[in-house]
Amino acid sequence: MEKKRYQGASNDKDRSKQKLIQAVGTVVKAKGYTGLTATNISKAAGLDRKLVTLYFGSVDNLIEIYIKSKDYWVAASGEVNNLTEDNQGKDTKQVLEKLLLNQLDYFYGNEEMQKIVLWQISQRSQIMFQVCEEREQLSSKFFALTDKELKGKDIDLRAIVGLLVAGIYHMVLHAKTTDSLFCEIDINKPEGMKRIKDAISLILESAYSNFNKTI
Template identity: 60%
Template structure:
């Protein structure tokens, strides 16, 4: 006979916290970041807004927890140390390609994340600043490894990565907002999407190749 799981205070808390976190995403999709007030969040969750403060301390803490759970680089930071340590400063080209392609796929398929990035570039926010700082910490770990492999004065991998990340954000937001071509590429099609993924790999391969040729 299967035992029933105890549905007590702890489970109620977990369910309520989960509903509040998911409600943040619903509000972002329906009303944008401007609608992220306690009343809207509590209504979307079907809970009393006092639970926001009881479980999270503040609306900002709730929103930050949600944003971090949806942000690729912030989420990746938990396992980044081990991944980068295993790499040990060799083969960082393929590692960076994997990170950026994963970011492209995650961003394209996540409507809330698209709204969050629009929020980040639209106005100053302590929440967005802290999330961006987490991204920078993950990036710093990677670049520290890449510095062992390449002469950064010749490669300037930081500038290349910055342009690639910015391009990923813009192309996805453009395609999702306007459903139109960009540089005659439609990334809403499988063929167009694959072209961008291939371009990421080609740009990084060329950057590493040229840097290593200049060292010889």
């Protein structure tokens, strides 16, 4: 019987790569996106700086991998495929509502992602451009399904979803950075969060029920 080969070196490499990816988040939370240097990341990981280039090619590649692992919409691509497959491309409102409500919970509870979105809207970078492009590819697949379901109906779902996603980002960032009310609503309290979730559901219900109007 052939003996199994020892995989220690491979396991060490995998562990080191994961440490470096996780260290990006540590640096983001402590220093913001301006602190994302190979030196800071490797120091946070407790590893040699040279491993960043050895394992990822560049610090930008490492940061991109980290961001994609944290980005809700990129990570949700598999969930979208599963949900639409279960619904056979119908009742997209149910899929969209679940995605938006989950996004609100995820973004509210993820400090690293909040820092990333602040980076995205405050500074132009190739890394964030690529991540945004991947998000758009995901949304294109989903909107292709909604176009079939809502064909001939006077509803601009892309504009509605754009406002809802932007609203989620802004309300969470406002609540987390200023700790103050927004339109007399405090989403740091359960009742405030519930009001926003109910509003999201109401907006989608109203949009999808607009079936009596035709173009």
